[in-house]
Amino acid sequence: EAEVAQxxxxxxxxxxxxxxxxxxxxxxxxxLYWYRQILGQGPExxxxxxxxxxxxxxxxxxxxxxxxxLKGVDSxxxxxxxxxxxxxxxxxxxxxxxxxxxxxGTRLTVx
Amino acid sequence: AQSVTxxxxxxxxxxEAPVELRCNYxxxxxxxxxxxxxxxxxxLQLLLKYLSGSTLVKxxxxxxxxxxxxxxxxxxxxxxxxxxxxxxxxCAVSVDDNxxxxxxGTRLTVxx
Numbered sequence: 713e714a715e716v717a718q719x720x721x722x723x724x725x726x727x728x729x730x731x732x733x734x735x736x737x738x739x740x741x742x743x744l745y746w747y748r749q750i751l752g753q754g755p756e757x758x759x760x761x762x763x764x765x766x767x768x769x770x771x772x773x774x775x776x777x778x779x780x781x782l783k784g785v786d787s788x789x790x791x792x793x794x795x796x797x798x799x800x801x802x803x804x805x806x807x808x809x810x811x812x813x814x815x816x817g818t819r820l821t822v823x
Numbered sequence: 824a825q826s827v828t829x830x831x832x833x834x835x836x837x838x839e840a841p842v843e844l845r846c847n848y849x850x851x852x853x854x855x856x857x858x859x860x861x862x863x864x865x866x867l868q869l870l871l872k873y874l875s876g877s878t879l880v881k882x883x884x885x886x887x888x889x890x891x892x893x894x895x896x897x898x899x900x901x902x903x904x905x906x907x908x909x910x911x912x913x914c915a916v917s918v919d920d921n922x923x924x925x926x927x928g929t930r931l932t933v934x935x
Binding site: 721752757805814815 | 855857859865
């Protein structure tokens with residue numbers, strides 16, 4: 713069964729450092745999403761791609777976050793510099809037929 | 824914009840008892856509705872979805888949900904829960920593929 717892949721699964725970094733997360737969606741899924749999930753809350757959309765184009769990044773803190781999907785397949789989310797408040801689970805999803813398929817997530821801890 | 828309210832943050836229940844997790848939504852247009860389950864340190868897994876048609880939707884692991892348009896609700900039910908159902912459950916609503924909103928989650932704890 714096809715799955716969304718994410719790496720790393722866990723990341724610990726010090727504040728002010730740079731960190732990057734990678735996502736490989738299910739093959740053939742044109743739409744890709746990055747979510748942030750703070751402990752005890754539901755996921756919140758950071759950015760949505762349609763192929764290589766950004767559809768929605770209204771909730772992405774652009775002063776420190778960036779996302780790209782250069783070839784319209786896999787995607788990278790970067791944070792620079794990381795802040796303590798960025799500690800969260802970062803989830804990637806891809807969609808088809810109104811259904812979003814989620815990866816296992818990257819648990820980020822900023823110290 | 825659409826929004827979701829999950830009415831219970833925590834639901835404790837004994838094994839083999841029935842359970843209902845409540846979800847209300849707000850939207851001025853027709854919506855798609857979803858229930859996801861999340862186990863610790865994992866991503867979200869789709870339990871069931873309502874897109875159109877029959878208002879009673881059956882999903883995986885014995886769960887079902889009923890779409891009630893007049894009450895703007897989409898409550899999740901299971902007639903008999905197992906220890907393995909202990910997890911976080913999220914209700915979600917979208918108008919189209921571009922804007923899915925999640926509730927804050929309900930922590931279901933099944934006790935022996």
